[in-house]
Amino acid sequence: MSALVSIENITHSFGATRVLSDVSLAIAPASYTVLLGPSGSGKTTLLSILGGFLQPGQGRVLIKGEDCTAMAPAKRPTATVFQDYALFPHMSIGSNVGFGLRMKGVAKAERDSKARAMLDLVGLAQSFDKKPHQLSGGQRQRVALARALVVEPAVLLLDEPLGALDLKLRRQMQDELKAIQKRVGTAFVHVTHDQEEAMALADHVVVMNHGRIEDEGSPERVYGRPATRFTATFMGESTIIAGVSANGMIGTAVGDFAAPQVTTHVAIRPEHVSIGHDIAARAVDVVYQGSFKRVTAVLQSAPDITLLARLxxxxxxxxxDDLRLTIDAAHVIALKD
Structure with a gap:
């Protein structure tokens, strides 16, 4: 399948500060791509370039095979949902949703009909005549989504759209976003720094750091077999332990593990550390987190090594407490150096 969006060798700087360095990325039709990374990683800048709000210093953006690099935001086949929703407070919900169609010259009867259909899609069919202040934060977020989708973009861009919501509502909106994306079949590109949000939503995760793509792929692959040390520590928690590799194995203070490439470190996810009999350790911190306890333990044979365990x-x-722990060797990650 050919890419819907091709980002080719994008480099961009703000003054003397380089924020993107030779970034290339392909986005498939009907996919849900999440750009994930810490503040300053370049993810929002990349989204702004994709939406046409910034011109890249170098490189180009192709959408449906057309070079859109210099195209104005209103002329390219994208729409953007911002974190603050950017709804017009004096307009009704119906008028807000139909605003983009109005700018395209669509007649009132048609744009009202399309706005009603889109509000029905996002579960707000009864809110057509209300004003934004009469809706909750989650409802306003759905209005912003409806306004973006009603113009039928090839790509919908979402700039940390759930950041202002509380945890319960954020999780509810994650489910709704994913369901809506599957129904409409539009490619979504979503920026977040929340790893849990990325894994809940994406079928394509792009991990960014210092203006570069560290890793990309399915959430299962990126989490289970991260390509880099940064990915292993940013995409969920890991204990990183040094070792010496030879003959397809790496020897560490917590055991010997398979290493398909020569490496000097392994990553161990806390869910792969359990109560057992192999490793003597002492618990130094225990945090109750509802469905599990997050335990930090130091090795009794090497007190400078700390293991995270999810018990x-x-x-x-x-x-x-003194503990005996076991590591699931099948899930130990040999990191690329």
Whole structure:
């Protein structure tokens, strides 16, 4: 399948500060792509270039095979949902949703009909005549989504759209966003720094750091077999342990593990550390997190090495307890150097 969006060798700077360095990315039709990374990683700048709000210093953006690099935002086949929703407070919800169609010269009867249909899609069919202040934050977010989708963009861009919502509403909106994207079949490109949000929504995760793409792929692959040390620590938690590799193995203070490439470090996810019999350790911190306990333990044989473990919620472990731990060797990640 050919790419819907091709970002080719994009480099961009603000003054003397380079924020993107030779970034290339392909986005498939009907996909949900999440750009994930810490503040300053370049993800929002890349989204702004894709939407036409910034002209890149170098490189180009192709959408449906057309070079859109110098095209104005209103002329390219994209629409953007911003974190602050940017709804017009004096307009009705119906007029807000139909605004983009109005700018395209669509007659009132047609744009009202399309706005009603789109509000029905996002579960707000009864809100056509209301004003934005009469809706909750989650409802206003759905209005912003409807306004962007009603113009039938090839690509919908979402700039941290759930950042202003509380945890319960954010999770509800994650489910709704994913369901709506599957129904409309539009390619979504979503920026966030929230790893949980990325894994909940994406079928294509792009991990960014210092203006470059560190890793990309399915959430399962990027989390389970991260390509870099940064990805292993940013996409969820990991304990990074040094070792010496030879003959397809790497020897560490917590055991010997398969290493398909020569490497000097492994990453161990906390869910792959359990109560067992192999490793003597002492708990130094225990945090109850509802469905599990997050335990930080130091090795008794090497107190400078700390392991993170995710133990059952009903585990009786407390700080100061001596433990015996086992690592699931099949899931230890040999990192590329």
């Amino acid at each position: 059952p919620a009903d585990a009786t472990t407390k700080p100061g």
